[in-house]
Amino acid sequence: MATLKAIRKRISSIRNTQQITKAMKMVSAAKLRRAQEAAVQARPYADKMADLLKNLSSRVSRAAHPLLVMREEKRTQLVLVTSDRGLCGGYNANLIRAAEAFIRKQGSDKEITLTPVGRKGADYFRRRRGEASDRYLNFLSTPPEELAAEITEKLISRFVDGETDAVYILYSRFRSALSQVPALERLLPVHLDDSQETDQLIEYLYEPGVEELLASFLPKMIEIKIQRALLEATASEHGARMTAMDSATTNASKMMGSLTLQMNRARQASITRELMEIVGTAEALK
Amino acid sequence: MADKIRLRVVTPARLVLDEEVDEVTGPGVKGEFGVLPNHISFLSLLEPGEMSYKQGGTRRFLAVSGGYAEVLDNVMTVLASVAEFGSEIDVDRARMAKDKAERRLSELQFEDKDFAAAGAALRRALIRLQVAAKEAR
Numbered sequence: 170m171a172t173l174k175a176i177r178k179r180i181s182s183i184r185n186t187q188q189i190t191k192a193m194k195m196v197s198a199a200k201l202r203r204a205q206e207a208a209v210q211a212r213p214y215a216d217k218m219a220d221l222l223k224n225l226s227s228r229v230s231r232a233a234h235p236l237l238v239m240r241e242e243k244r245t246q247l248v249l250v251t252s253d254r255g256l257c258g259g260y261n262a263n264l265i266r267a268a269e270a271f272i273r274k275q276g277s278d279k280e281i282t283l284t285p286v287g288r289k290g291a292d293y294f295r296r297r298r299g300e301a302s303d304r305y306l307n308f309l310s311t312p313p314e315e316l317a318a319e320i321t322e323k324l325i326s327r328f329v330d331g332e333t334d335a336v337y338i339l340y341s342r343f344r345s346a347l348s349q350v351p352a353l354e355r356l357l358p359v360h361l362d363d364s365q366e367t368d369q370l371i372e373y374l375y376e377p378g379v380e381e382l383l384a385s386f387l388p389k390m391i392e393i394k395i396q397r398a399l400l401e402a403t404a405s406e407h408g409a410r411m412t413a414m415d416s417a418t419t420n421a422s423k424m425m426g427s428l429t430l431q432m433n434r435a436r437q438a439s440i441t442r443e444l445m446e447i448v449g450t451a452e453a454l455k
Numbered sequence: 456m457a458d459k460i461r462l463r464v465v466t467p468a469r470l471v472l473d474e475e476v477d478e479v480t481g482p483g484v485k486g487e488f489g490v491l492p493n494h495i496s497f498l499s500l501l502e503p504g505e506m507s508y509k510q511g512g513t514r515r516f517l518a519v520s521g522g523y524a525e526v527l528d529n530v531m532t533v534l535a536s537v538a539e540f541g542s543e544i545d546v547d548r549a550r551m552a553k554d555k556a557e558r559r560l561s562e563l564q565f566e567d568k569d570f571a572a573a574g575a576a577l578r579r580a581l582i583r584l585q586v587a588a589k590e591a592r
């Protein structure tokens with residue numbers, strides 16, 4: 170049986186931890202609100218871009234631009250967006266598991282380059298696959314648009330040089346504070362919706378030509394996709410941390426409750442014992 | 456026939472503007488273009504530059520970085536990486552950026568890798584100053 174003093178010490182240590190988890194929860198809640206706002210604000214832009222791309226791409230063949238060319242997927246690049254910091258429940262574990270599944274599915278005859286964004290994914294795969302050639306750490310401190318531009322430039326130059334045949338991005342899609350789902354998207358070659366009917370096409374006046382517009386459009390599109398992924402990932406991370414810290418706070422309360430009970434019992438036991446001793450001694454002296 | 460056109464200016468960070476206006480002028484790659492209500496469907500690449508629109512009797516100015524403009528069904532959508540009203544522009548910061556870019560340009564040779572970047576920075580700063588000055592009037 171633990172001594173009274175030991176139990177008291179544990180309770181106060183748990184109380185300290187609880188204060189920390191509570192504070193972290195509140196910080197995450199505030200950050201989540203901002204991140205969610207940013208993700209929502211970015212949506213109209215991304216939607217309109219997708220609309221325009223659909224329209225432009227229906228006028229050209231896949232051979233019209235190097236970023237549209239489909240090759241046999243021998244060398245695949247996977248951009249994995251995880252968080253830099255832990256204490257966010259199963260957030261990173263889920264993403265890493267999804268990445269492992271993706272790699273397994275590709276089979277052993279394919280070459281896979283992993284490009285981690287965020288320290289957690291980078292650390293995990295460094296131990297298993299060796300140092301990645303490109304990695305982006307500390308991504309919360311860089312504005313998403315800058316980071317997205319930087320990543321896009323590298324991805325595109327490798328793809329155009331034929332070093333990769335396809336590029337995917339794996340990130341956590343934000344559903345709600347309670348639910349974040351790993352999502353996999355193909356960045357390159359750019360996905361075109363081939364299924365649309367031709368009679369829906371809008372006749373535009375183009376300035377300059379369709380090809381020039383497309384050439385400026387495609388890289389931008391990838392940048393926007395990455396940016397969106399980063400924003401969603403940020404919101405997801407804060408959501409996951411908030412949930413994790415919330416349950417940690419609840420657990421700490423529960424633990425404190427049961428320890429307090431134990432403490433009272435131990436105190437009662439020691440009082441009873443002391444009484445017994447006094448009574449026993451008094452009896453003996455008679 | 457509508458006598459107004461809806462103008463939407465969207466950036467990745469926010470929806471800058473969504474209003475019914477009388478007339479829009481934008482910096483196309485092939486030169487400045489004007490859009491009036493009931494314009495034909497139109498898609499253009501935008502240069503970094505000055506954009507303006509007229510609403511009622513007043514004309515307002517925006518600085519936009521490069522992007523795209525689409526006109527469709529009497530709605531004009533401008534997609535730009537950055538767009539700001541002249542009144543939102545921090546003139547001191549723009550002036551500082553201009554000075555810095557000019558200094559960089561005087562130090563660099565045309566062949567240098569950063570020359571184009573410094574030139575673009577100077578251009579952006581100049582546009583912002585110009586737009587801010589027009590709005591202030």
